[in-house]
């Protein structure tokens with residue numbers, strides 16, 4: 001009898017109910033029926049052959065003889081079969097066969113289930129690997145080979161310790177505890193996988209361990225792409241919502257003197273390229289105006305123009321302001337912040353007061369300028385950027401280098417196109433044009449009718465040296481326009497303001513609505529300045545907005561005010 005094939009059965013005697021049962025077993029694959037041996041019957045039962053004598057039967061082909069009829073008729077044959085150790089059953093001992101049939105049925109059911117589950121495992125998209133209680137690999141599915149590039153021949157029969165000592169399966173096998181979300185990369189195929197593994201116990205007995213895993217390379221790639229897109233979108237949203245755009249063009253730069261024509265034509269040439277520009281010049285001469293104009297004239301004018309005032313932002317915040325930070329980078333980083341470098345991508349980054357940047361940050365800036373990439377604070381991923389740098393300073397960078405306060409290598413990186421904005425005293429010729437232009441703008445801004453100066457008033461303004469340059473001129477004009485009751489500003493009012501600027505204070509000076517110390521004339525100039533700034537700050541307040549107003553009122557830039565606050569320890 002071949003293993004797994006049904007036992008062949010010969011029925012001795014014709015008994016219909018018994019034959020019904022045999023047919024049932026036959027159909028269930030439990031027995032195969034050789035036939036019925038019965039001398040009196042020759043009626044075939046369904047398709048079962050009927051034999052009247054045992055002559056045509058081959059004994060070798062019979063496993064079991066079931067006697068349900070008269071034993072005497074075939075006495076001789078039965079004796080012979082008994083001698084040859086054939087299994088002879090009667091109706092009374094048929095339960096043996098019944099039991100066999102039952103077990104066979106159970107085996108069939110289990111085999112069916114096994115096939116069912118095996119088919120699922122074979123078709124699973126996840127890789128599956130199983131080791132027995134001795135750690136020998138007994139099963140891998142096709143997905144395992146697909147993902148890892150390791151064939152079943154290479155794996156089956158090997159000990160897990162020998163082929164994958166650090167994998168999740170060996171961990172679960174050795175520790176007899178489950179392993180979840182175990183990340184690794186397959187050596188054979190270079191793919192990233194995430195696995196879960198578990199020991200298997202049956203009735204409390206350890207019988208092996210199984211691991212299932214997925215190829216997450218694509219998921220990882222798609223997740224990264226998605227995050228990149230989200231980040232880009234975030235940057236775009238911020239760029240457009242925060243109004244990072246240049247506000248002035250070359251036409252806003254007033255002046256016809258040779259001294260101003262030269263930087264203007266250099267600015268026009270610079271706007272045709274993406275080269276770095278270093279703008280130098282005294283405070284209030286128009287460096288920021290030039291930076292805006294260069295961007296506006298460039299072909300990237302519709303891209304962001306992002307200003308960073310290196311003096312106005314506290315040192316400890318400047319890094320995160322420039323580089324941005326990842327969520328959780330430090331205690332207050334409750335969400336990710338996009339830095340100015342990223343915001344300026346594609347456009348211009350204007351670094352005002354670059355001379356105020358700390359040496360530590362200069363090193364980092366230099367690296368960004370060299371490699372055009374950086375990492376956010378608390379982040380590992382490289383962010384690529386492409387922007388043009390325009391830097392401005394009223395400090396003497398060469399002097400700062402000699403004092404060890406500014407890096408020479410950064411200086412050479414920035415000093416590609418050098419644009420020097422001349423102070424007002426070197427282009428007095430432009431003052432008249434500027435005064436007219438500024439008065440028109442101020443009138444519009446503060447809601448007054450256009451105003452004028454007399455020739456004498458104008459020449460008084462032209463003669464003054466304007467240490468605070470155009471911003472100072474602008475502030476004085478605004479005060480004059482506010483104080484004048486006529487549309488033509490009186491010469492005496494102009495004189496009074498000029499006198500107050502050069503220190504010959506008249507008793508009714510408008511700015512002195514803030515009281516000086518009674519003996520201010522005896523104080524050194526710096527002390528007076530410190531006291532004056534302190535009172536102005538007290539008057540306006542200490543918020544950023546208040547400081548802007550205070551700087552405006554003092555006729556200095558916000559960064560100069562910050563410098564003075566720091567130098568005089570006013571905060």
Ligand SMILES: Nc1ncnc2c1ncn2[C@@H]1O[C@H](COP(=O)(O)OP(=O)(O)OP(=O)(O)O)[C@@H](O)[C@H]1O
Nearest residue numbers: 252253254283284285286287288289394470471557
């Ligand atoms: N040539 C010019 N024509 C018209 N307005 C000008 C000109 N130059 C400067 N201004 C005006 O003067 C004021 C100061 O200019 P700006 O802020 O650009 O100077 P700055 O050199 O950057 O100053 P700081 O060094 O203090 O930052 C601004 O209101 C600006 O519009």
